[in-house]
Amino acid sequence: xxxxxxxxxxxxxxxxxxxxxxxxxxxxxxxxxxxxxxxxxxxxxxxxxxxxxxxxxxxxxxxxxxxxxxxxxxxxxxxxxxxxxxxxxxxxxxxxxxxxxxxxxxx
Numbered sequence: 049x050x051x052x053x054x055x056x057x058x059x060x061x062x063x064x065x066x067x068x069x070x071x072x073x074x075x076x077x078x079x080x081x082x083x084x085x086x087x088x089x090x091x092x093x094x095x096x097x098x099x100x101x102x103x104x105x106x107x108x109x110x111x112x113x114x115x116x117x118x119x120x121x122x123x124x125x126x127x128x129x130x131x132x133x134x135x136x137x138x139x140x141x142x143x144x145x146x147x148x149x150x151x152x153x154x155x
Contacts, residue, residue, distance in 0.1 A: 063130075067138040087111045087142070109150070112143035 049056050058066070091111040106114075119136035123129070 058130075063134055064137060067134045067141065070134060071138050071142070087115075087146075107146070107150075109143045109146040112139050112146060115139040116143070 049062055050059055051057070088108040088111075091106050091108050094111075095105045116136050116139045119132045119139065123132040123136070
């Protein structure tokens with residue numbers, strides 16, 4: 049934390065820790081020891097709904113990236129909400145986790 053004009057402000061590392069805590073809290077909320085990882089299920093449902101009419105199916109990492117863009121779009125509108133930025137950084141980390149996992153799987 050830093051102090052500016054008598055106000056305590058979070059630093060980038062503080063916000064990343066908050067994002068990590070948010071990810072950890074989701075597992076407790078969802079009673080899942082591996083953490084809350086519903087994006088793959090949501091992507092599968094979306095791809096089935098859309099019928100894959102000649103479009104490439106969305107991957108789990110694509111779903112996470114989509115959420116980053118959603119958070120950025122929300123951040124561009126109206127009043128500042130820290131949640132948009134904290135959640136956006138969490139979605140970036142989760143997307144990286146998906147990509148790292150997929151790269152580790154031999155094809």
